[in-house]
Amino acid sequence: MERVGFIGLGIMGKPMAHHLIKAGYPLTVLSSSKAADELSLAGATLVQHPKELTASSDVIITMLPDSPEVEEIMFGANGVFEGMTEGKLFIDMSTISPGSSTMIFQRLAEKNVEALDAPVSGGQVGAESASLSIMVGGNTAAFSRALPLFQAMGKNIVLIGAAGSGQITKACNQMIVGMTIQAVAEAFALAKEAGVDLEKMREVLLGGFAQSKILDLHGKRMLEGNFKPGFKVRLHKKDLDIATKTAQDLGVVVKGTEQVAEQMAKAVAVGNGELDHSSLFLLLEK
Amino acid sequence: MERVGFIGLGIMGKPMAHHLIKAGYPLTVLSSSKAADELSLAGATLVQHPKELTASSDVIITMLPDSPEVEEIMFGANGVFEGMTEGKLFIDMSTISPGSSTMIFQRLAEKNVEALDAPVSGGQVGAESASLSIMVGGNTAAFSRALPLFQAMGKNIVLIGAAGSGQITKACNQMIVGMTIQAVAEAFALAKEAGVDLEKMREVLLGGFAQSKILDLHGKRMLEGNFKPGFKVRLHKKDLDIATKTAQDLGVVVKGTEQVAEQMAKAVAVGNGELDHSSLFLLLEK
Numbered sequence: 038m039e040r041v042g043f044i045g046l047g048i049m050g051k052p053m054a055h056h057l058i059k060a061g062y063p064l065t066v067l068s069s070s071k072a073a074d075e076l077s078l079a080g081a082t083l084v085q086h087p088k089e090l091t092a093s094s095d096v097i098i099t100m101l102p103d104s105p106e107v108e109e110i111m112f113g114a115n116g117v118f119e120g121m122t123e124g125k126l127f128i129d130m131s132t133i134s135p136g137s138s139t140m141i142f143q144r145l146a147e148k149n150v151e152a153l154d155a156p157v158s159g160g161q162v163g164a165e166s167a168s169l170s171i172m173v174g175g176n177t178a179a180f181s182r183a184l185p186l187f188q189a190m191g192k193n194i195v196l197i198g199a200a201g202s203g204q205i206t207k208a209c210n211q212m213i214v215g216m217t218i219q220a221v222a223e224a225f226a227l228a229k230e231a232g233v234d235l236e237k238m239r240e241v242l243l244g245g246f247a248q249s250k251i252l253d254l255h256g257k258r259m260l261e262g263n264f265k266p267g268f269k270v271r272l273h274k275k276d277l278d279i280a281t282k283t284a285q286d287l288g289v290v291v292k293g294t295e296q297v298a299e300q301m302a303k304a305v306a307v308g309n310g311e312l313d314h315s316s317l318f319l320l321l322e323k
Numbered sequence: 324m325e326r327v328g329f330i331g332l333g334i335m336g337k338p339m340a341h342h343l344i345k346a347g348y349p350l351t352v353l354s355s356s357k358a359a360d361e362l363s364l365a366g367a368t369l370v371q372h373p374k375e376l377t378a379s380s381d382v383i384i385t386m387l388p389d390s391p392e393v394e395e396i397m398f399g400a401n402g403v404f405e406g407m408t409e410g411k412l413f414i415d416m417s418t419i420s421p422g423s424s425t426m427i428f429q430r431l432a433e434k435n436v437e438a439l440d441a442p443v444s445g446g447q448v449g450a451e452s453a454s455l456s457i458m459v460g461g462n463t464a465a466f467s468r469a470l471p472l473f474q475a476m477g478k479n480i481v482l483i484g485a486a487g488s489g490q491i492t493k494a495c496n497q498m499i500v501g502m503t504i505q506a507v508a509e510a511f512a513l514a515k516e517a518g519v520d521l522e523k524m525r526e527v528l529l530g531g532f533a534q535s536k537i538l539d540l541h542g543k544r545m546l547e548g549n550f551k552p553g554f555k556v557r558l559h560k561k562d563l564d565i566a567t568k569t570a571q572d573l574g575v576v577v578k579g580t581e582q583v584a585e586q587m588a589k590a591v592a593v594g595n596g597e598l599d600h601s602s603l604f605l606l607l608e609k
Contacts, residue, residue: 135517158531170531193530197523205517206524209510213533216506216579223502223577224495227566230573231421231491237483238492244479245444245456247499249535280513287516290607291509293502296582321576 038062041186042094044087044110044117045131046072049157050100052165053130053190055079060189065090087113091120096186098128103275104137111141121145127152128183130171132211134279135204136286138174142200151179154200156207157191160268168192172210174203208283211276215297217251218317225259226321235260255315267313274301274310324348327472328380330373330396330403331417332358335443336386338450339416339476341365346475351376373399377406382472384414389561390423397427407431413438414469416457418497420565421490422572424460428486437465440486442493443477446554454478458496460489494569497562501583503537504603511545512607521546541601553599560587560596 042065043054051072058064058079066076067090068083077083084090087110091097097117101107107129111117121127127145129138129152138154145152153175163169169191173180180196187194197206224247228238239256242248258264277298284291300317309316328351329340337358344350344365352362353376354369363369370376373396377383383403387393393415397403407413413431415424415438424440431438439461449455455477459466466482473480483492510533514524525542528534544550563584570577586603595602 170527172527193527195523195527197527198518198520202517202519205514205519206527209514209519209524210528210531210533212510212513213503213506213528213535213538216509217499217503217533217535219579220499220502220506223570223575223580224498227498227570227573227575227577228491228495230575231488231569232484233488233491233495234484237481238495241456241458241479241481241483241492242496242499245496246536247496247503249499249503249537250532251535252499283517284509284513287513289509289513289516289609291513292582292586293505293579294509296578300578323575 039095039186040065040093042066042090042097043100044090044098045100046070046076047100047102048161049164051075052161053100054081056167056189057186062186062189065093086115087117088115088120091117091125094125096126096128096183098186099131101131103131104133107131107133107141108137118144121148121150123149125150126179126182128155128186129153130155130157132156132207132276132279133204135201135208135283138204139201142175151176152200153179153183154203155183155187156203158207158210159191163191171195172197172203172206174198174200174205205283208276208280211273212280212291212294214251215273215277215301215314216293217249218255218314219297219300221249221252221256222259222318222321225256225318226323230323258313258315259318264312264316264319266311267315269311270301270304270314270316271310273314274298274305277301325381325472326351326379328352328376328383329386330376330384331386332356332362333386333388334447335450337361338447339386340367342453342475343472348472348475351379372401373403374401374406377403377411380411382412382414382469384472385417387417389417390419393417393419393427394423404430407434407436409435411436412465412468414441414472415439416441416443418442418493418562418565419490421487421494421569424490425487428461437462438486439465439469440489441469441473442489444493444496445477449477457481458483458489458492460484460486460491491569494562494566497559498566498577498580500537501559501563501587501600502579503535504541504600505583505586507538507542508545508604508607511542511604512609516609544599544601545604550598550602550605552597553601555597556587556590556600556602557596559600560584560591563587
């Protein structure tokens with residue numbers, strides 16, 4: 038059984054780590070983690086530094102907020118990178134910039150160490166029920182090695198392509214989800230102001246070409262005014278910043294994504310950052 | 324059996340009129356219609372003017388390109404309006420501005436004549452297979468009276484609310500469809516430029532929160548480069564112009580819709596107006 042080191046025990050990482058313990062993996066976590074005591078009780082070993090964690094693990098998994106945090110854990114003092122030797126595998130399941138993912142992949146490759154970018158979708162519910170979608174970028178052998186670990190945490194697990202392509206796919210997912218939320222929010226705001234019954238409208242539109250998971254689930258949230266997260270605006274904004282930056286680097290014009298990123302920034306500015314991303318509706322409602 | 328007059332025998336109207344004949348309705352059409360001979364062979368009566376058509380019909384249905392055409396047929400010389408008397412029913416199945424629909428409803432109400440706005444979605448395929456979605460605005464009694472006719476032409480038939488609410492719902496449908504196309508197009512353009520396998524990406528995204536009928540059907544079109552209509556950019560642009568104008572009148576800010584309307588105008592300007600609306604992808608692809 039692979040020895041696993043897990044860094045990042047937040048809303049997502051904590052249940053993911055628990056699933057690995059349940060699946061029988063010997064797990065090491067950082068003693069400085071908020072959820073360290075809980076994981077320790079569940080059987081995890083506690084260590085002081087990422088380097089120490091790396092030394093006592095075969096596979097190192099990170100689930101952190103953004104690129105700077107992953108780079109700090111990797112390349113900072115007593116970081117993962119120092120402890121990385123041939124045969125170990127690094128898996129970053131955070132949503133970070135594809136450029137940062139590729140850079141980490143290349144730096145590790147210079148040490149003959151394999152790495153995968155494996156961001157997830159499915160949110161807290163998906164993490165808790167081990168039903169995350171996992172979009173993976175990297176080499177086939179590394180993917181095959183990681184697959185049993187992924188299967189302990191998720192369901193829809195796909196190797197998309199080379200290093201970075203997991204993050205690209207995740208960015209694309211967040212673009213589509215964000216713009217679809219904006220689409221439904223604008224339609225609902227217009228219909229509401231025109232006095233149209235939103236529940237009837239949602240029903241008829243779900244039967245046609247406008248159908249989407251967002252119209253179904255977030256349309257219902259908008260109807261009910263229920264904006265308890267779910268997925269926070271603040272985090273979706275971060276993901277869209279990654280997407281627009283990546284598009285810029287590639288010279289692809291994504292004006293719709295930029296428009297929604299602006300809406301999300303506005304939502305954060307007015308104090309809605311901790312609400313569910315479906316709360317973009319609140320910015321449009323009169 | 325109600326005697327039906329049908330005005331507007333285009334790509335949509337012709338098959339719809341055929342379905343009414345098949346359902347046994349005595350049908351009258353204008354002799355000036357392109358498809359008049361074909362309908363005549365199928366059993367329709369030909370007349371010269373909308374007024375004459377109105378005189379010999381109980382229910383008058385219009386299926387025309389836009390508000391000005393409907394208003395001209397209604398209020399022009401020898402128009403429908405002149406022939407309208409109590410007991411007759413006017414059904415406009417065109418996609419026009421909600422304001423124009425409401426105005427026609429009110430003018431007819433002054434003559435004690437009922438009217439319904441009943442725009443459809445489902446396109447040419449839906450019209451030919453009598454499986455259109457029909458979004459209806461107007462009074463309940465008029466809706467009940469029209470229901471058997473709608474059932475000859477469509478499947479998902481919903482009375483949304485008061486006069487104009489069918490058109491509002493259709494405008495909302497077109498907003499959501501347009502923005503979802505733009506969302507998928509931007510994601511695919513980014514992924515393509517980054518070297519990601521679009522087919523794999525589409526598959527994994529369909530399993531998650533980004534799922535939509537557009538990602539499924541139009542995503543496939545983008546993959547295959549198949550932009551044969553389907554629904555033409557030029558017509559979708561017209562529908563979004565209605566939506567943005569309506570939003571403006573109501574004081575609702577719909578920046579995402581405006582962005583897509585601009586994309587559609589650009590597509591028309593570069594000569595893509597007759598392509599399927601999924602061809603918005605062509606504007607983004609490098």
